[in-house]
Amino acid sequence: xxxxxxxxxxxxxxxxxxxxxxxxxxxxxxxxxxxxxxxxxxxxxxxxxxxxxxxxxxxxxxxxxxxxxxxxxxxxxxxxxxxxxxxxxxxxxxxxxxxxxxxxxxxxxxxxxxxxxxxxxxxxxxxxxxxxxxxxxxxxxxxxxxxxxxxxxxxxxxxxxxxxxxxxxxxxxxxxxxxxxxxxxxxxxxxxxxxxxxxxxxxxxxxxxxxxxxxxxxxxxxxxxxxxxxxxxxxxxxxxxxxxxxxxxxxxxxxxxxxxxxxxxxxxxxxxxxxxxxxxxxxxxxxxxxxxxxxxxxxxxxxxxxxxxxxxxxxxxxxxxxxxxxxxxxxxxxxxxxxxxxxxxxxxxxxxxxxxxxxxxxxxxxxxxxxxxxxxxxxxxxxxxxxxxxxxxxxxxxxxxxxxxxxxxxxxxxxxxxxxxxxxxxxxxxxxxxxxxxxxxxxxxxxxx
Numbered sequence: 204x205x206x207x208x209x210x211x212x213x214x215x216x217x218x219x220x221x222x223x224x225x226x227x228x229x230x231x232x233x234x235x236x237x238x239x240x241x242x243x244x245x246x247x248x249x250x251x252x253x254x255x256x257x258x259x260x261x262x263x264x265x266x267x268x269x270x271x272x273x274x275x276x277x278x279x280x281x282x283x284x285x286x287x288x289x290x291x292x293x294x295x296x297x298x299x300x301x302x303x304x305x306x307x308x309x310x311x312x313x314x315x316x317x318x319x320x321x322x323x324x325x326x327x328x329x330x331x332x333x334x335x336x337x338x339x340x341x342x343x344x345x346x347x348x349x350x351x352x353x354x355x356x357x358x359x360x361x362x363x364x365x366x367x368x369x370x371x372x373x374x375x376x377x378x379x380x381x382x383x384x385x386x387x388x389x390x391x392x393x394x395x396x397x398x399x400x401x402x403x404x405x406x407x408x409x410x411x412x413x414x415x416x417x418x419x420x421x422x423x424x425x426x427x428x429x430x431x432x433x434x435x436x437x438x439x440x441x442x443x444x445x446x447x448x449x450x451x452x453x454x455x456x457x458x459x460x461x462x463x464x465x466x467x468x469x470x471x472x473x474x475x476x477x478x479x480x481x482x483x484x485x486x487x488x489x490x491x492x493x494x495x496x497x498x499x500x501x502x503x504x505x506x507x508x509x510x511x512x513x514x515x516x517x518x519x520x521x522x523x524x525x526x527x528x529x530x531x532x533x534x535x536x537x538x539x540x541x542x543x544x545x546x547x548x549x550x551x552x553x554x555x556x557x558x559x560x561x562x563x564x565x566x567x568x569x570x571x572x573x574x575x576x577x578x579x580x581x582x583x584x585x586x587x588x589x590x591x592x593x594x595x596x597x598x599x600x601x602x603x604x605x606x607x608x609x610x611x612x613x614x615x616x617x618x619x620x621x622x623x624x625x626x627x628x629x630x631x632x633x634x635x636x637x638x639x640x641x642x643x644x645x646x647x648x649x650x651x652x
Contacts, residue, residue, distance in 0.1 A: 206276040208269060209376040213547045214509045218337050219273065220549075221594060222308065230592045231337040234305045236322065237349055238330045240582040243356065245288065245321050248331065251356040252319060253283045254365070258355075259348060261339045261372040261508035262316045277373055283319070290323040297324055304334060305591045311336040340509055342587065342600060343496050346577040347507035353580035372508030379510070383545055392543040396551055400558055404517040407559060408488040411569040413597050413629040414621050415482040421620070431565040432596070441598075441615045443589025444623065446630050448601075448637075450608035455641050457608075463527065468574040469534040471601055473518070473526075474640060476533075478633040479569055480520040481652055487520045490555070492595070493537070494573035497544055513548040514540055515555060515568065522649040526640040529648070570597040578605045589615045596620045 211219055218231045256262045260277040267274060291297035309315050317335040324330055331352075340348060347369055354366040383389070409430035412421055421432060453467075460467050472493065480486055495512045498504045516536060521529060556563055579585055587600070598615040616626055639651050 207373070208267065208274040208276050209373060210272070210274055210380055212376060212379045212510060213513075213544075214341065214511050215275075215338055216547060217513065217549070218509075230305065230308050230590050232305055232309055232334050232590045233337055233340065233342065233345065234301065234332075234334050234588040234590055235345055236330045236332045236586045236588070237352075238324070238328050238584045238586070240328075240584075242329045243331075244360070245286075247359055248321070248356060249283065249286055251352055251359055252286070252331075254355050254359075255348065255352050256281050256283050256316075258351065258368045259372070259507050261344065261506070262348075264311070264316060264339060264372075265314045266312050275376075278314070281314070281316075286319050286321055288321040288323075291325055293325055297322070301332070301588055302591070304332070305588065309334055309336040311338045337509060337590075340507055341494075341496075341511050342573070342575050342602070343498065343504075343511075343577070344507040344509055345585070345587075346575070346579075347505065349583065349585060350578070350580055351507070353583055369507055370502050370505035372506045375503055375506045375508060375510060378503075385545065389545045392545040395539075395543045396546060396554055400517065400554060404488075404519070406488045406519070408490040408517065408567055409486060410567045411479045411483040411486055411489045412620065413479060413482060413570060413616075414625045416484075417625055418620055430559075431561040431567050433562070433565050434594070439592055439594060440618050441589050441591060441593040442618055442623075443587075444614045444616070444626055445586075446612040446614075448610035448612060448634070452634075452637065452641075453603065453608050453610050456637070459641060459644065463531065465530055465534040466537070467576075467603065469530055469537055471574055471637075472516070472537070472572055473530050473533040474636045475570070475572060475599065475633060476518040477520055477640070477648065477652070478629065478636045481636070482629060482632060485520070485522065485652075487522075489518050489520075489569050490515045490567050491518060492516070492548075492568045492571040493540075494571060494600075495541060495544065496573070496575065497541070511573070512544045513571075514544070514551060515548075516540065520648070522652070523647055525645050525647055526651075527644045566595075568595060570599055571595045572599050572601075574601045574603065576603045576605050587613055593617060 222231045263278045263281040264275045265278055267276065289300065309318060316339045317333055320332040322330040322332045351369050358365045410432045412418060416422060424432060456467060456470055460470055476489060476491060479489060492513055493516045495514060497510055497512045503510060561567065593615050596617045600613045602611045602613065614626060643651055
């Protein structure tokens with residue numbers, strides 16, 4: 204084969220393991236819809252989608268075996284194929300269709316990156332419903348694709364030149380490979396994590412679910428003195444839920460973060476850790492998973508592929524300290540973690556299992572968190588849905604609309620572990636924490652909670 208082959212990056216490594224080798228084959232799709240305030244011409248939108256595939260190589264990836272290793276290359280051309288149209292009279296009809304739609308994995312192993320359906324929802328609004336392989340795009344990458352699609356459609360409709368093309372995912376993969384091949388820096392990353400877990404954070408963390416002690420499955424282990432949760436290999440069905448944090452709150456957070464020189468990611472991550480601690484009798488030591496958007500350069504941010512790094516962040520909720528003190532320490536930890544990402548999540552997880560002596564079939568990750576600033580094209584709305592299966596009990600993705608300043612809090616929760624009522628209770632607690640620390644950032648947490 205004369206095509207250039209690229210190794211998987213760390214994000215793709217994890218997805219490959221889950222889809223090919225996990226005891227239970229998890230669905231590695233991202234399902235989302237884009238609604239249009241002014242509607243669209245379906246024939247013209249199909250042309251725009253074809254050009255989207257032509258311009259974004261992540262939608263043309265193909266896998267091939269090289270020895271025992273699976274690698275990828277990018278075809279020059281790929282057809283978008285037929286796009287069906289569906290009209291729904293009720294919300295329940297549309298939701299039922301989406302549940303069926305998400306159930307079958309996009310077969311990226313046979314060169315299929317996405318499936319598209321044109322939808323007219325019960326309000327009469329037109330939507331483009333997309334099921335895309337997580338190999339091809341993460342949530343940030345979806346933002347790149349949606350922006351490009353909007354610009355392409357507008358140019359075709361108005362008869363104007365097409366906008367500049369996005370970056371090439373192939374270039375991002377090449378840089379990732381070169382980054383990982385730096386053996387001297389890799390050794391420094393290994394030493395960093397050994398020091399991070401063994402010396403800087405020697406206390407033993409435990410699983411702290413957003414359900415608290417209201418989960419019979421967790422209590423079964425907790426009563427036995429366990430600090431871990433056994434993986435639910437079979438019963439990992441998930442449902443997605445969305446809440447909205449209004450601009451009136453997010454603007455106050457942004458002002459506080461600017462004053463303190465701390466990222467909004469750190470603010471919302473640490474307030475979530477406080478809420479988890481409160482939900483679990485103020486247990487202080489926990490290990491959430493952060494999906495770090497490792498797009499450090501302009502070229503990275505212009506490409507639409509998947510590029511995140513999953514790393515466990517050790518969080519201590521010290522109630523004797525003020526929120527300002529604790530958030531600053533959290534920000535320092537996160538900033539340093541971003542500089543040590545040559546290790547895969549599996550390598551870091553192996554350190555944790557060895558250090559804290561819990562079974563490889565178990566986890567102490569209590570939730571997975573990501574914060575994604577996203578600028579949506581005018582007149583378009585993005586909705587991300589659950590993919591229906593998940594390895595983690597709780598995945599919390601906060602999408603920050605940089606124009607409206609609203610934050611869409613998207614949860615994907617395992618239905619056998621967390622009930623909708625428990626989720627609503629946790630979200631209300633979370634907002635209470637956010638409001639309380641904003642009003643009292645200089646008071647010790649023990650005086651606030």
